[in-house]
Amino acid sequence: MNPLYYPDNQGFYGDFGGAFIPEMLYPNIHELQENYLSILESKEFVEQYSKLLTDYVGRPTPLYLAKNLSERYHTNVWLKREDLAHTGSHKINNTVGQVLLAKKLGKNRIIAETGAGQHGVATATVCALMNMECIVFMGETDMKRQAPNVARMKMLGAEVQPATSGSKTLKDATNEAIRYWINHPNDTHYIIGSVVGPHPYPDLVARLQSIISKEITVQLLGLTGRSSPDAVIACVGGGSNAAGAFFHFLKTPDVLLIGAEAAGEGVNTGRTAASLHQGSRGIIHGSMTMLMQDKNGQITEPHSISAGLDYPGIGPLHAQLFVTGKAKYYPITDNEALKAAFLLSRLEGIIPALESAHALAVLDHIHFDPGQHVVINLSGRGDKDLSTFLQNLDNYASVR
Amino acid sequence: MHPLDKLFKTKEKEILSIYFTAGYPTRESTARILELLGRHGADLIEVGLPFSDPLADGPVIQHSSQVALSQGITISEIFDQMKSANVHKPLVLMGYLNPVLQYGFEDFLFDAAAAGACALILPDLPAEVFVANYKSLYEKYNIYPVFLISPQTSDERIHMLDSLSRGFLYAVSSSSTTGKAERFGESQKLWFDRLKALKLKNPVLAGFGIHNHNTLRFVFDHLPGAVVGSAFIKNLDPEQNDYGIPGFMKQLLNT
Numbered sequence: 001m002n003p004l005y006y007p008d009n010q011g012f013y014g015d016f017g018g019a020f021i022p023e024m025l026y027p028n029i030h031e032l033q034e035n036y037l038s039i040l041e042s043k044e045f046v047e048q049y050s051k052l053l054t055d056y057v058g059r060p061t062p063l064y065l066a067k068n069l070s071e072r073y074h075t076n077v078w079l080k081r082e083d084l085a086h087t088g089s090h091k092i093n094n095t096v097g098q099v100l101l102a103k104k105l106g107k108n109r110i111i112a113e114t115g116a117g118q119h120g121v122a123t124a125t126v127c128a129l130m131n132m133e134c135i136v137f138m139g140e141t142d143m144k145r146q147a148p149n150v151a152r153m154k155m156l157g158a159e160v161q162p163a164t165s166g167s168k169t170l171k172d173a174t175n176e177a178i179r180y181w182i183n184h185p186n187d188t189h190y191i192i193g194s195v196v197g198p199h200p201y202p203d204l205v206a207r208l209q210s211i212i213s214k215e216i217t218v219q220l221l222g223l224t225g226r227s228s229p230d231a232v233i234a235c236v237g238g239g240s241n242a243a244g245a246f247f248h249f250l251k252t253p254d255v256l257l258i259g260a261e262a263a264g265e266g267v268n269t270g271r272t273a274a275s276l277h278q279g280s281r282g283i284i285h286g287s288m289t290m291l292m293q294d295k296n297g298q299i300t301e302p303h304s305i306s307a308g309l310d311y312p313g314i315g316p317l318h319a320q321l322f323v324t325g326k327a328k329y330y331p332i333t334d335n336e337a338l339k340a341a342f343l344l345s346r347l348e349g350i351i352p353a354l355e356s357a358h359a360l361a362v363l364d365h366i367h368f369d370p371g372q373h374v375v376i377n378l379s380g381r382g383d384k385d386l387s388t389f390l391q392n393l394d395n396y397a398s399v400r
Numbered sequence: 401m402h403p404l405d406k407l408f409k410t411k412e413k414e415i416l417s418i419y420f421t422a423g424y425p426t427r428e429s430t431a432r433i434l435e436l437l438g439r440h441g442a443d444l445i446e447v448g449l450p451f452s453d454p455l456a457d458g459p460v461i462q463h464s465s466q467v468a469l470s471q472g473i474t475i476s477e478i479f480d481q482m483k484s485a486n487v488h489k490p491l492v493l494m495g496y497l498n499p500v501l502q503y504g505f506e507d508f509l510f511d512a513a514a515a516g517a518c519a520l521i522l523p524d525l526p527a528e529v530f531v532a533n534y535k536s537l538y539e540k541y542n543i544y545p546v547f548l549i550s551p552q553t554s555d556e557r558i559h560m561l562d563s564l565s566r567g568f569l570y571a572v573s574s575s576s577t578t579g580k581a582e583r584f585g586e587s588q589k590l591w592f593d594r595l596k597a598l599k600l601k602n603p604v605l606a607g608f609g610i611h612n613h614n615t616l617r618f619v620f621d622h623l624p625g626a627v628v629g630s631a632f633i634k635n636l637d638p639e640q641n642d643y644g645i646p647g648f649m650k651q652l653l654n655t
């Protein structure tokens with residue numbers, strides 16, 4: 001097995017990963033560890049999963065040559081349109097797979113955490129489709145700034161539980177989901193929304209998201225005659241859309257893999273979510289990874305304008321890609337992301353999610369040549385962020 | 401002789417352990433709480449090291465941890481407070497792995513032993529990682545490792561965790577986070593009877609949800625001992641010089 005994209009049997013990518021969980025969660029996590037690969041690789045699962053991705057999610061999502069953006073940056077910019085997947089982001093690739101998995105494990109209730117609300121909506125959607133009870137934990141701060149997604153979850157019949165501890169964002173919602181799981185171990189499956197958490201979640205979610213890079217290889221070949229681009233760029237909260245976009249290129253040495261993490265107001269301002277640039281090794285949500293903490297090992301409160309990136313940790317796969325230099329990570333500020341969101345809206349008629357806008361902003365940091373092909377994973381659409389965009393409309397009125 | 405071995409040699413039943421979060425209700429309260437507990441019926445004391453993200457804890461311990469941290473408490477300061485306390489009961493440290501890792505695992509064990517701690521409970525330290533990386537360090541500093549088991553834990557795994565634990569084994573009373581005050585009934589009885597039948601090497605102390613005399617009595621009727629945490633913390637009264645501890649202990653033990 002290639003240690004780069006698959007963890008070892010204890011869930012470690014090099015030094016990162018593992019399952020640092022209290023004993024109360026052991027039976028659930030162990031059950032998943034023992035069963036996820038055989039279920040994911042079973043003929044029945046593969047058929048059901050790919051049929052749903054095609055008929056229900058609307059895959060493959062287009063790989064679109066953004067001509068105006070390409071002209072602006074003097075290179076070929078391709079957008080992988082995850083924003084066009086059902087529910088408006090890549091998150092549904094994971095939830096379709098995990099609800100199927102939960103069914104096969106005999107569970108009848110699904111819980112999930114959500115930051116931007118995209119994972120919550122994607123979970124609520126598939127639960128509605130497959131008749132599962134659904135509870136989504138969401139930080140109070142995020143419920144306010146991503147209100148449209150709260151409404152969508154309710155419309156879909158899910159229960160939304162506010163997380164009121166800490167900074168009332170994604171980390172706190174994840175804590176609450178884990179605590180709920182400890183209290184309801186038998187009938188409940190926890191769908192983590194990113195490549196974070198204890199083993200096997202990082203691997204499970206990466207595999208389910210790897211459909212993104214699989215499609216890119218096929219689409220790019222058809223469109224350009226080559227199956228790998230020069231660079232792939234994706235934003236990194238926990239890192240699931242990036243893991244999915246990188247996956248099939250991890251073994252291709254000449255593809256530049258670039259993650260954009262949220263710098264917030266700036267890496268050194270104390271108001272940041274740049275877990276790789278500001279963080280150090282430690283344990284968060286059951287995983288050894290890079291995270292933001294003080295010298296006493298207390299996890300610090302992150303800040304990002306983007307709820308989906310407002311997390312003090314990062315998936316262990318990315319921590320490993322970072323320390324080995326196999327992927328490069330750029331910190332992108334709130335303002336750079338806003339500017340990139342306005343630019344894409346005005347140049348291409350596509351309003352990106354604030355998360356995805358971080359990936360777009362990398363184009364201002366790296367020079368690509370006119371002959372090169374750069375794929376940006378447009379992880380989601382920006383409807384949920386309209387109120388934030390409108391608050392900043394005056395500052396970016398002249399962007400085009 | 402190790403303080404826990406001594407305790408379990410002299411007392412085989414109705415062993416009461418009290419858990420509290422160090423640095424709560426005030427930053428300086430740890431030493432005084434230890435002394436009061438020592439005088440009012442605790443047989444051993446679990447000193448909780450506050451963590452920003454206590455995954456296995458319910459609202460009461462989340463709150464006490466948050467308050468303690470916002471008041472600036474650190475592990476080194478807790479060690480100093482333990483040293484200054486005039487208490488002669490076994491002191492067990494309970495916390496989460498990340499702060500211990502940042503302190504440095506070996507430094508932590510060294511300083512913990514110097515502060516008078518004799519055992520350590522880290523709920524998120526997996527047994528496999530303990531064996532591979534830390535077991536010999538615990539032995540070097542004579543700090544006993546104590547592992548948690550839950551009603552969901554298989555018999556085979558209970559035996560494994562029992563063999564790794566020294567001093568005692570910590571059984572959570574039901575599948576829950578800390579502080580869920582339920583009435584104890586048939587499911588706890590089945591769980592405790594199952595533990596008895598397993599003939600474990602260590603005495604078993606049950607914790608989580610024991611909140612009054614009745615629930616304490618229930619555990620004492622089935623197992624050697626019990627741990628009271630959230631209920632104790634909830635009743636700490638910062639307005640009183642003795643934090644209301646003697647009164648709480650009297651009610652709890654019904655003496």
Ligand SMILES: Cc1ncc(COP(=O)(O)O)c(C=O)c1O
Pocket residue numbers: 089090115116117118119193194195235236237238239240241242307308309353355356379380381
């Ligand atoms: C559109 C979108 N992109 C990206 C993310 C970040 O998550 P990840 O890093 O797991 O892809 C989110 C999370 O909410 C999101 O909604």
